[in-house]
Amino acid sequence: MIIDFNVNGEMKHLQVRSGDRLVDVLRDRLSIESLLPDCLSGRCGRCFIFLDGRLVHSCLLPAFKAKGTRIVTFEGIAGSPEVAEIEEALRQAGALPCPFCRTAKIMAIVDLLDRHPLPDEAVALEQLDMVSCACTDPASLVKAVGLAADARSRRKFNRANQ
Amino acid sequence: MKRERSADALPLLGALRFPGMLYASTIRSTVPRAQHVEIRHPELPPGYRCIAPADMLAENACLALPDGIPVFACGAVAYAGEALGLIVGPDAAICDELARGTEAAYEEEDPEFEWESFSSSQIAFRCSTEFGDVDQAFDTCQNIDRAVYRNGIFDHHYSEPMGAIANWEYDKLAIYCASQWPSHVRRSVAAALNASEEDIVVRPTELGRALDGRLWFPSVVAAQAGIAAKLCRKPVRILYTREEDYLRTPKQARSAITVKTAIDDQGRLLALDARIIINIGAYNPMAEELIHQAMAAITGIYRCPAVRIEAYAIRSNIIPLGAMGSIGSTHAFFSIEAHLNHLAKKLGKAPAEVKALNILAKGSSNFGSKPLDYEIPFAKIHRKLEKISDYRRKYASYELVKKRDPGSREGVIRGIALTVGYQTGRSFSQRGPSSSYSVETTLERDLRLIIKTQAAIGSESLKAMWRNTAAGILSIPEQNISFERPDSDAVAGGGPLTLSRGSSLVTKLIDRTCRSIQKRRFRESLPLSAKAQTKALKAVEASGAPALGAQLFDSASWCGTAVEIEVDALSGDPKPIAVWMVVEAGKIVDENMARASLRASAISALSLCTRGDFDPHGGEGEQYLYERRLGLAELPFIGIEFIDADRSVVPRGLGELPFITVPAAFYSALTQALGIDPRQLPLGGSEILKLLEAQ
Numbered sequence: 001m002i003i004d005f006n007v008n009g010e011m012k013h014l015q016v017r018s019g020d021r022l023v024d025v026l027r028d029r030l031s032i033e034s035l036l037p038d039c040l041s042g043r044c045g046r047c048f049i050f051l052d053g054r055l056v057h058s059c060l061l062p063a064f065k066a067k068g069t070r071i072v073t074f075e076g077i078a079g080s081p082e083v084a085e086i087e088e089a090l091r092q093a094g095a096l097p098c099p100f101c102r103t104a105k106i107m108a109i110v111d112l113l114d115r116h117p118l119p120d121e122a123v124a125l126e127q128l129d130m131v132s133c134a135c136t137d138p139a140s141l142v143k144a145v146g147l148a149a150d151a152r153s154r155r156k157f158n159r160a161n162q
Numbered sequence: 163m164k165r166e167r168s169a170d171a172l173p174l175l176g177a178l179r180f181p182g183m184l185y186a187s188t189i190r191s192t193v194p195r196a197q198h199v200e201i202r203h204p205e206l207p208p209g210y211r212c213i214a215p216a217d218m219l220a221e222n223a224c225l226a227l228p229d230g231i232p233v234f235a236c237g238a239v240a241y242a243g244e245a246l247g248l249i250v251g252p253d254a255a256i257c258d259e260l261a262r263g264t265e266a267a268y269e270e271e272d273p274e275f276e277w278e279s280f281s282s283s284q285i286a287f288r289c290s291t292e293f294g295d296v297d298q299a300f301d302t303c304q305n306i307d308r309a310v311y312r313n314g315i316f317d318h319h320y321s322e323p324m325g326a327i328a329n330w331e332y333d334k335l336a337i338y339c340a341s342q343w344p345s346h347v348r349r350s351v352a353a354a355l356n357a358s359e360e361d362i363v364v365r366p367t368e369l370g371r372a373l374d375g376r377l378w379f380p381s382v383v384a385a386q387a388g389i390a391a392k393l394c395r396k397p398v399r400i401l402y403t404r405e406e407d408y409l410r411t412p413k414q415a416r417s418a419i420t421v422k423t424a425i426d427d428q429g430r431l432l433a434l435d436a437r438i439i440i441n442i443g444a445y446n447p448m449a450e451e452l453i454h455q456a457m458a459a460i461t462g463i464y465r466c467p468a469v470r471i472e473a474y475a476i477r478s479n480i481i482p483l484g485a486m487g488s489i490g491s492t493h494a495f496f497s498i499e500a501h502l503n504h505l506a507k508k509l510g511k512a513p514a515e516v517k518a519l520n521i522l523a524k525g526s527s528n529f530g531s532k533p534l535d536y537e538i539p540f541a542k543i544h545r546k547l548e549k550i551s552d553y554r555r556k557y558a559s560y561e562l563v564k565k566r567d568p569g570s571r572e573g574v575i576r577g578i579a580l581t582v583g584y585q586t587g588r589s590f591s592q593r594g595p596s597s598s599y600s601v602e603t604t605l606e607r608d609l610r611l612i613i614k615t616q617a618a619i620g621s622e623s624l625k626a627m628w629r630n631t632a633a634g635i636l637s638i639p640e641q642n643i644s645f646e647r648p649d650s651d652a653v654a655g656g657g658p659l660t661l662s663r664g665s666s667l668v669t670k671l672i673d674r675t676c677r678s679i680q681k682r683r684f685r686e687s688l689p690l691s692a693k694a695q696t697k698a699l700k701a702v703e704a705s706g707a708p709a710l711g712a713q714l715f716d717s718a719s720w721c722g723t724a725v726e727i728e729v730d731a732l733s734g735d736p737k738p739i740a741v742w743m744v745v746e747a748g749k750i751v752d753e754n755m756a757r758a759s760l761r762a763s764a765i766s767a768l769s770l771c772t773r774g775d776f777d778p779h780g781g782e783g784e785q786y787l788y789e790r791r792l793g794l795a796e797l798p799f800i801g802i803e804f805i806d807a808d809r810s811v812v813p814r815g816l817g818e819l820p821f822i823t824v825p826a827a828f829y830s831a832l833t834q835a836l837g838i839d840p841r842q843l844p845l846g847g848s849e850i851l852k853l854l855e856a857q
Contacts, residue, residue, distance in 0.1 A: 019255075033177055038323070039404045094754045096622035098370045099174060100321040122795065129794040133321065134372045134766055135622075137758035138794045 008076030089147035097139035101133035167199035196268030210251035292470030299433030314775035321370020328391035414486035451476035455490035577835030683751035
């Protein structure tokens with residue numbers, strides 16, 4: 001079947017088979033390299049995308065489900081101030097995710113801060129648990145979430161210098 | 163749309179594509195033991211091909227690697243899931259489907275699953291050693307104890323599933339794979355193709371956190387990819403799915419260690435007789451090193467005048483099993499620590515009291531080796547650990563609660579224990595971890611610094627620490643510093659590269675090369691290069707038995723770990739509440755980075771203790787895989803403190819320390835909480851409930 005959908009602001013027109021996974025179509029046919037199909041069971045988080053604003057595992061979705069949707073991948077937000085703040089917070093907290101899970105962890109934090117501008121530790125850990133990679137010390141990651149939340153609220157309320 | 167990567171990042175295997183690249187799916191045996199395998203594949207569409215051992219013979223390729231490991235099971239199947247052949251073609255999904263539809267005919271044989279009582283044909287490696295008059299010590303002693311301690315199988319859960327790409331590059335076959343032992347990959351592919359090693363080049367891909375799970379098995383996958391590339395004359399990629407990786411690749415070995423001790427009335431060790439049996443599954447080329455490391459660790463940090471050790475690596479018809487975190491020593495260290503706790507309980511003493519009584523003192527030795535030339539920092543670490551964990555008060559309180567209401571499962575069931583252990587920098591054979599590392603540092607005209615090292619860099623924190631070191635010496639911005647991992651052409655052979663042992667040596671070399679450049683920088687024109695190499699530590703090896711003893715401690719790092727746990731009375735789940743670690747590992751270059759690394763390893767080690775055993779005969783995998791890790795919300799407080807090294811200012815490895823000390827401390831805390839001594843790890847909720855009900 002032929003589906004039309006928007007990926008990172010560009011309209012795409014693709015023919016897909018009923019058994020195709022969305023992650024495979026995005027990665028292999030649209031060359032979106034931030035997506036790593038790994039567990040294919042919605043546990044590792046390396047295939048995170050925003051589908052109509054919601055963070056979802058693209059490995060669990062058949063490609064035809066993308067018809068008429070708006071998809072944002074890491075590439076679509078990579079240059080945003082939100083991601084820059086998170087990257088800086090990770091660096092400051094000494095939480096340096098490995099190249100396999102880095103984009104997934106950033107996507108998870110972006111989603112968390114969109115929903116909870118000042119998340120507590122339990123909420124942060126619950127969200128970060130969606131990325132199953134043991135490369136980084138969780139305490140440093142929670143610290144980074146706090147720093148990113150502070151930076152975002154400072155920017156939002158125009159208090160960059162405080 | 164490119165994945166955003168740092169300048170020095172290696173490619174991810176799953177992200178690599180080459181023009182005309184074919185994909186390969188593995189055809190696997192469905193039985194654990196058989197002879198005369200015949201593959202019957204469905205009709206293949208145009209462009210698809212089945213590669214089986216017969217094709218290799220026709221191409222004059224070798225059926226087995228230099229270690230005797232079959233590239234594909236040909237004459238005999240050694241475990242269920244062993245590779246029989248490949249289906250190669252342009253669409254990965256179709257290859258998977260064809261491989262699943264391929265059947266094999268065998269002459270099945272009775273599999274050998276039993277390993278604790280084994281036949282002589284199952285022995286892959288045997289080693290024994292004896293020092294002092296063990297028999298006399300047992301004959302004359304009244305306090306003799308014997309116990310068997312068992313360790314389970316555990317998955318490494320490394321960053322990317324196993325895989326390899328073989329690609330023709332002019333006159334060479336380039337192998338892309340993430341391996342801790344690139345020289346082994348090169349040797350294996352060359353042997354499989356009957357080619358010269360010079361015709362093969364190994365290009366490393368991103369390794370991630372490997373935990374010694376990528377020591378030798380990548381060589382087998384690389385050889386399979388190499389053969390497929392040779393036969394198809396195109397680039398070929400093999401990349402396992404996560405579930406396939408979980409079910410079909412090597413795991414931490416299972417062990418049963420029998421410890422028999424003779425002690426005096428005070429609790430001093432008079433003799434130790436140990437029988438170590440390690441199940442290595444179908445095969446493992448590192449069996450010798452595993453056995454030697456376990457033998458070396460069986461006396462722990464304690465002095466014993468008479469020791470006899472008999473150790474066996476046993477083959478069985480399950481997936482290959484081997485190293486994890488610390489090669490072989492976790493099993494042995496857990497056994498001796500658990501046994502000393504048991505002895506202390508029997509004598510009515512505190513475990514720490516009995517351990518302190520037996521500690522190896524300066525000038526003493528085990529196995530008649532050279533005497534220890536420094537004081538083991540046991541007392542210093544112990545005192546600090548007791549203080550920060552409030553050990554004495556908690557230990558006494560939990561004991562009191564247990565005595566007041568023995569066997570009660572009401573209220574809180576808690577326990578606390580501490581243990582002191584070491585990480586040796588020594589290896590025992592040529593297959594042991596390499597101690598030879600080199601670094602080449604170049605400062606370019608534009609003040610970019612390129613650090614070239616063959617070390618298996620699996621952590622971004624480590625790169626950050628090295629950047630910080632180099633930037634500090636040369637006064638350049640950290641973002642100007644990048645890393646390169648040379649191809650196998652530029653690196654000499656040697657043993658596998660285990661990150662923890664290598665990282666401290668590489669840190670030292672980076673420091674040395676940067677200082678050398680800094681000295682010449684304003685006198686000579688840029689670019690400037692400096693090279694440094696470590697002198698390989700001689701393997702502590704003799705013919706037959708390894709030369710054990712005090713030289714183990716020459717380059718050792720020390721760690722004391724206290725673990726406090728709580729057992730859920732209803733579910734039996736053991737929940738770690740807090741972990742404290744006191745570490746003496748020489749010069750700590752960056753405390754925050756070292757803490758982060760120790761915490762990450764401690765979490766893996768705790769998962770190893772609490773989650774159920776991997777079932778090698780089990781079916782569906784992915785669900786088990788993710789249930790075997792502690793969730794982030796379940797993690798305990800982990801406090802880490804460093805103490806100053808008296809002996810030197812050289813940084814030493816510390817990444818393996820949690821794998822050595824955490825299981826032993828966790829187990830001891832569990833025995834205090836439960837009041838029983840199950841003598842096995844891991845212990846999940848269901849096992850604990852069964853034990854409590856039996857009690």
